[in-house]
Amino acid sequence: MELQRRVNLKPYNTLSLNVEAAYFVAINCLDDLRQARKFCHDKCCPWLLIGGGSNLVLTQDFEGLVMLMAMDQVFWPVEKEKQSISKTFSVNAQAGYEWDLLVAESVARGASGLENLSLIPGQVGAAPIQNIGAYGVELKHCLELVQVFNFDTGDTFELAAKDCEFGYRDSVFKRNRSWIVTQVQFSLTYGNQPQVSYGIIADTIMSLSGELAANASPQQVRDAVIHIRRSKLPDPKKVPNVGSFFKNPIVSDSQKQKLAQQWPGLVAYAIDGKGHKLAAGWLIDQLGWKGFKQGDVGVHEHQALVLVCSGVATGKDVLDLAQTIKVDVAKKFGVTLEVEPRLFDNRGEFYL
Numbered sequence: 001m002e003l004q005r006r007v008n009l010k011p012y013n014t015l016s017l018n019v020e021a022a023y024f025v026a027i028n029c030l031d032d033l034r035q036a037r038k039f040c041h042d043k044c045c046p047w048l049l050i051g052g053g054s055n056l057v058l059t060q061d062f063e064g065l066v067m068l069m070a071m072d073q074v075f076w077p078v079e080k081e082k083q084s085i086s087k088t089f090s091v092n093a094q095a096g097y098e099w100d101l102l103v104a105e106s107v108a109r110g111a112s113g114l115e116n117l118s119l120i121p122g123q124v125g126a127a128p129i130q131n132i133g134a135y136g137v138e139l140k141h142c143l144e145l146v147q148v149f150n151f152d153t154g155d156t157f158e159l160a161a162k163d164c165e166f167g168y169r170d171s172v173f174k175r176n177r178s179w180i181v182t183q184v185q186f187s188l189t190y191g192n193q194p195q196v197s198y199g200i201i202a203d204t205i206m207s208l209s210g211e212l213a214a215n216a217s218p219q220q221v222r223d224a225v226i227h228i229r230r231s232k233l234p235d236p237k238k239v240p241n242v243g244s245f246f247k248n249p250i251v252s253d254s255q256k257q258k259l260a261q262q263w264p265g266l267v268a269y270a271i272d273g274k275g276h277k278l279a280a281g282w283l284i285d286q287l288g289w290k291g292f293k294q295g296d297v298g299v300h301e302h303q304a305l306v307l308v309c310s311g312v313a314t315g316k317d318v319l320d321l322a323q324t325i326k327v328d329v330a331k332k333f334g335v336t337l338e339v340e341p342r343l344f345d346n347r348g349e350f351y352l
């Protein structure tokens with residue numbers, strides 16, 4: 001383990017926030033995690049594990065150990081097994097593997113499962129934590145197993161999908177912050193199994209390839225998703241952002257009913273027996289925030305759910321804007337927005 005002192009974290013968070021870590025180390029194997037754990041224990045210092053840094057707001061220099069997840073191997077079944085193994089197969093990827101690279105490679109092999117989750121920034125290890133989801137598919141649909149290192153106890157263990165308590169942008173990992181995901185096993189299927197219920201996907205497949213959505217290959221679905229994401233969402237490499245800044249709020253059926261009467265265009269999706277999920281982007285958009293700019297922060301011009309910043313903004317600038325939007329939405333719609341990315345100050349995580 002090679003420990004560094006006072007390392008700037010700007011390259012390691014997609015909001016490009018200019019803060020430092022008191023200590024910094026790249027994690028290349030389980031043994032690095034064990035040594036890092038001992039270091040934090042001996043020094044009595046807090047720790048923070050960074051993956052792609054695409055779901056993180058750092059508001060201050062971090063006075064502890066920042067670990068960069070760099071375990072980045074992926075284990076595909078060998079090609080000659082492809083014929084003999086069943087249509088469904090498992091692939092294992094370590095936590096530091098780039099998410100979209102895994103998706104691209106699965107699609108290139110003709111495998112279905114991950115294609116709707118194309119172009120989501122970040123690494124494999126972050127994916128189960130928030131149960132990443134897009135265009136009608138959530139990670140839980142193809143995840144089999146997660147390998148975990150418990151930073152409190154030093155134990156390693158495996159969790160089956162059914163024990164991950166997956167929900168909308170939620171999992172057991174959000175309630176056990178000392179659990180570090182080290183490897184994830186996915187179940188994929190050779191051949192076309194297009195998930196095209198999300199309206200815009202079918203239309204985009206048809207307009208890009210002339211193919212009927214029901215016959216689309218994983219590559220055609222991936223191309224459509226990439227096309228849509230590029231048209232709506234800013235590339236974090238060019239415009240610092242963390243994707244959706246708020247979760248889509250879930251309200252009761254009666255609250256949805258009341259809101260829909262008042263706001264006829266309200267975008268809401270029924271959830272089985274659990275009320276309705278509202279499109280937070282629509283709520284924020286109605287209040288005129290889309291394209292808003294103030295100083296170094298703003299709201300993306302094509303998607304009101306995404307806050308953007310200039311590259312010199314501070315975490316506080318971003319959170320101040322988020323708070324103002326949250327208050328505005330609560331005042332006009334009576335709906336409480338919940339922040340999606342994780343927030344950290346100098347000693348650890350906090351919540352808005």
Ligand code: EPU
Pocket residue numbers: 133134135136232233242243244245246247248267279280281282285290302303304305340
């Ligand atoms: N809408 C507006 N104005 C806006 C944004 C959205 O009117 O500024 C409306 C759209 O017209 C549409 C509805 O709201 O009718 C939903 O919009 P969209 O399809 O863009 O999806 P979303 O609910 O805003 C969620 C995820 C995204 C994911 C998309 C596609 C959350 C918090 N966000 O956004 O995930 O890509 O669905 O499945 O669930 C992310 O998590 O970072 C992310 C980008």
